[in-house]
Amino acid sequence: MYKSREMKSRLPVRTAGIALVVVALMLAGCGSSASTDAGSAGSAGPATTGGATYAIVSNAEVAAGFAALVPLAATAAAKVAAKSGDSEAAVNDMYTKWFEFEGTVRKNDESVYLDMEDALVSVKAGQKDNDAAKASKGAAALVTLTATYLAKFPADAAAPVAAPALGASTQTVLVGLNEWKIDVPDTIAHGIVTLSLTNKGNEIHEFVVFRTDLAVADLPLDAEGGVDEKGTGVHLVDEHENLKPGTGADLKVDLPPGKYVFVCNMLGHFKHGMVKQVIVT
Numbered sequence: 001m002y003k004s005r006e007m008k009s010r011l012p013v014r015t016a017g018i019a020l021v022v023v024a025l026m027l028a029g030c031g032s033s034a035s036t037d038a039g040s041a042g043s044a045g046p047a048t049t050g051g052a053t054y055a056i057v058s059n060a061e062v063a064a065g066f067a068a069l070v071p072l073a074a075t076a077a078a079k080v081a082a083k084s085g086d087s088e089a090a091v092n093d094m095y096t097k098w099f100e101f102e103g104t105v106r107k108n109d110e111s112v113y114l115d116m117e118d119a120l121v122s123v124k125a126g127q128k129d130n131d132a133a134k135a136s137k138g139a140a141a142l143v144t145l146t147a148t149y150l151a152k153f154p155a156d157a158a159a160p161v162a163a164p165a166l167g168a169s170t171q172t173v174l175v176g177l178n179e180w181k182i183d184v185p186d187t188i189a190h191g192i193v194t195l196s197l198t199n200k201g202n203e204i205h206e207f208v209v210f211r212t213d214l215a216v217a218d219l220p221l222d223a224e225g226g227v228d229e230k231g232t233g234v235h236l237v238d239e240h241e242n243l244k245p246g247t248g249a250d251l252k253v254d255l256p257p258g259k260y261v262f263v264c265n266m267l268g269h270f271k272h273g274m275v276k277q278v279i280v281t
């Protein structure tokens, strides 16, 4: 993600001559890579476990879950470092295990839960970006967070009372990207959500999901005037980069209830209004 962000900031000012070359290059690359974009996005998302996502399990089951999850995260990070071909499968295995007990962690300790989600996203982003340091940082954070959690909720503690009718859903939500807006419903039901992205405009767009309680006007900004993906008060959930005009891709995300903003963080696009606040119920 950081590599492409740097590339964006180095994009030349669009004087007439340069713009023609850029457009020609974009058109040339469009047909060949469109299917690649959609394919990688579809398989990169975590596996769906449907209604079991927010199941409340016993503390013993959570402890057993962490005993399996921590090595899975370490394995995924090691495969990223080794540039192994099945590193993406290892990330998916990690998420599949996490989905078995994350609802209980969230119910017991929302703060640790959110930090764990960030740690897992770091492993996943490291895999996508071929960034071994990022993946291993996420795996290491998970070890620390697991110890923190298990100290508070050991395996032999009584199970929490089940949350009433959380009933996670699986659904597809259509998202239209255009100059300069993001068309998506104001509210989305929580659960595993497939965001079906379509670039309906004439520019390359991207799509970034943040969980944040901040109003759009209060979002932390980076030096280029985009939303600072590591800024205070925002949690990066996931993103899909470089969606060419006329192409689409699916981004599968796990959205607990809360406030979110969807952003196009291409240079200048956020300031042009490509941001949408969404409530997940």
Ligand SMILES: [Cu+2]
Pocket: 204, 205, 206, 264, 265, 266, 269, 274
């Ligand atoms: Cu955009």
